[in-house]
Amino acid sequence: MNLVAKKYARALRESFTGNLEHLLEVLGSLKSLYTCADFVEFLESPYYPNSYKQAFLCERLEDKDERLVRFLELLGEHKRLMIIPDIYQELYAWTQHQRNVYKGYLYCDQAVEKLEVLEKQVAKHLNITLELESVLVQHEGIKLEIPDLGVEVAFCKERFFHQLKHHIMEAI
DSSP, X not given: OHHHHHHHHHHHHHXXXXXXXXXXXXXXXXXXXXXXXXXXXXXXXXXXXXXXXXXXXXXXXXXOOHHHHHHHHHHHHTTOGGGXXXXXXXXXXXXXXXXXXXXXXXXXXXXXXXXXXXXXXXXXXXXXXXXXXXXXXXXXXXXXXXXXXXXXXXXXXXXXXXXXXXXXXXHO
16 A cells, blocks of 8 residues: 555645645644544545535635645546545655754653754764654663664663673684
8 A cells, every 4th residue: 555655645745736735734633633533544445435524524624725636636537535534644754854854763761851962963973963762661771773774773781691692602
C-alpha cells in the first residue's frame, strides 16, 4: 500500500506545486481523524456506502478546493480512503527532504536534559537541520533514530554486558 501512497503523493505534489504547505495542513487535519478508533471503524465498515464516507471527509475540509474534493472522490471510488495518513507521511517526508530538515527520535529510559545540544551536534555532523523528540521507553539504553535518513545509533546496556562477557569467555 505504501507504493500506492507514493504515487498519490507524487500526483498531489505535481498538482499543488506552489501551495504544498497548505495541502499538508489540510491533509494533516484529515490525518488527525484517523487517530479515533470510531472513525477508522466507520471507514472500514462495509455498511456505509463510499459516497457517504467521501461526503463525510469532504465536510471536514477547511478549504473546498476542487482538486482536493476530486482527490477524495478518487480515493473513495477505489476504496483507498484508509491511505490518507500514508499519503500525508509521504508528502511530509518529501518536503522535509527538500528543505534538508529531518525529524529524529531519541529513545531513552529517562528524560534527557540537554536534548538541544545533542540535536545541534548530530545536525552538524550529518549536515542537516534536525528536530529531535525524546521518547521514554522501558528498556535500559539509548537509541537515536532518524527514519527518513535511515540513521539509527543505539547503545543497550544489556547487550554491552553480554558482549563483554562473551569477549572475556573467549579470552579465557
